[in-house]
Amino acid sequence: MIRRNTTLEITQLLEEFPAVGVLGPRQVGKTTLAQELAATMTPQPVYLDLESPRDQAKLSEPEAYFEFHPHQLIILDEIQRMPELFSILRGVIDRRRRQGQKTGQFLILGSASLDLLKQSSESLAGRIAYKELSGFNVLEIDPTTVIARELLWLRGGFPDSFLARSDAASLRWRLNFINTYLERDVPQFGPRIPAVTLRRLWTMLAYSQGGQLNMAQLGANLDIASPTVKRYIELLEDLLLIRTLRPWSGNIGKRLVRAPKVYIRDSGLTHALLNLSSLDDLWGHPVVGASWEGFVIENLLSVLPSGMTPWFYRTSAGAEIDLVIEKNRQQRYAIEIKRSQAPSVSKGFYLGCEDLQATKQFVVYSGTERFPISKSVTAVSLPEMMNEISRW
Structure with a gap:
């Protein structure tokens, strides 16, 4: 396992913002990174793959589903599959804030910048921080070799x-x-x-x-x-x-x-x-x-x-x-x-x-x-x- 240098930065962002978006092309390691983070957290985060019909079905009533998992980090993978969630996330985030969960509510993973940024720029302004995940860089392998x-x-x-x-x-x-x-x-x-x-x-x-x-x-x-x-x-x-x-x-x-x-x-x-x-x-x-x-x-x-x-x-x-x-x-x-x-x-x-x-x-x-x-x-x-x- 090669540890990504962005792991610590994403952890810090989750401690500062209600939502964090991780952008990067497919197969670059976003899901692996999210699962690494999830393994260290208590309570255990909820992971949803939005390319899975089963997980999509869980969000037929998204507000009810999110309410069913209070005080848990919810990971939404491949968010561009359901961009309509952004308008719902704003209200959910604000309600959770009032209930005392100020940060670390959602980790959002996306394989494209256009849909993600267009949807969130209006509805989640001030509530989300973005970090781009590229492929391995030289400092993440053995930089001396x-x-x-x-x-x-x-x-x-x-x-x-x-x-x-x-x-x-x-x-x-x-x-x-x-x-x-x-x-x-x-x-x-x-x-x-x-x-x-x-x-x-x-x-x-x-x-x-x-x-x-x-x-x-x-x-x-x-x-x-x-x-x-x-x-x-x-x-x-x-x-x-x-x-x-x-x-x-x-x-x-x-x-x-x-x-x-x-x-x-x-x-x-x-x-x-x-x-x-x-x-x-x-x-x-x-x-x-x-x-x-x-x-x-x-x-x-x-x-x-x-x-x-x-x-x-x-x-x-x-x-x-x-x-x-x-x-x-x-x-x-x-x-x-x-x-x-x-x-x-x-x-x-x-x-x-x-x-x-x-x-x-x-x-x-x-x-x-x-x-x-x-x-x-x-x-x-x-x-x-x-x-x-x-x-x-």
Whole structure:
């Protein structure tokens, strides 16, 4: 069992809020985490899987059911299956508050952000805290072992993929995961979307990992209209499968790139879509650098404290920074990402740091040692950068 670093944070949120929502894609470990928490609690929480017809039937009269379990934490898994519960939860939470149960009433698990946030933003405002659960990150495995880090990069962070008995078994799991999402899960979130078209789009995004989003080009390649591409991209983002990283947009008198960069969030899914089954396959593929960049970004953002905003920076004149982490619109980390064991940075990185007046400047590379690249730039390992950000 690999203990998740978010367990303590979710426990703390349950001690502070009536409801806590844990968001993450399917199979990322939300249910396992909830059951771990439940095993330590008294009285024993009530667990309901809302994909189960039996558990759905228990909530035919939800208010009566919740009243039947006073002073117990109620875990609602796959809440997007019954979004109508949100309007009911508000009244239940307020009644329980008046009865003395101020916190720890509901733990809500969801596999999509759009429906969950849209429903709860109005009805549960001020009553719920959210925490996103990603796949395993580097600090949750053995961060001192380069081999473990490389395996996580290849297989991705989904527990069943990372812990598979072989690379081939891991790839089979990921391919099945992709098929299941396309054929079963995606159709429940809107009008019928052709699985073949969506898979082609997903694969195109894998080939252009970390590239700037060009709706017109994707539409032309898929023979669909740009608004349709936009809808598909937004759906994959709402399902927490891709990330669009926005460009920094402050007013510094420079011509800034406006299109976001798009990453498939799990490196293992990127490699599965490209049929890369081993590290040898990956090292010889043109996507290797972009894949490493996406892997590093997802790991860094998995430990990002609240109140910090991630961006990238690029000007038409060539100044470029892979990742900018901003705090209070004043303090900024500028982070360049390199796969090389002997990293260097371009003039464009220094120009970008000057434009942004970066507070600190780092290069995250695949090695383990910390060393200066220049007077202002330090090369660090991924685990060290994660620890640096989490303490900021």
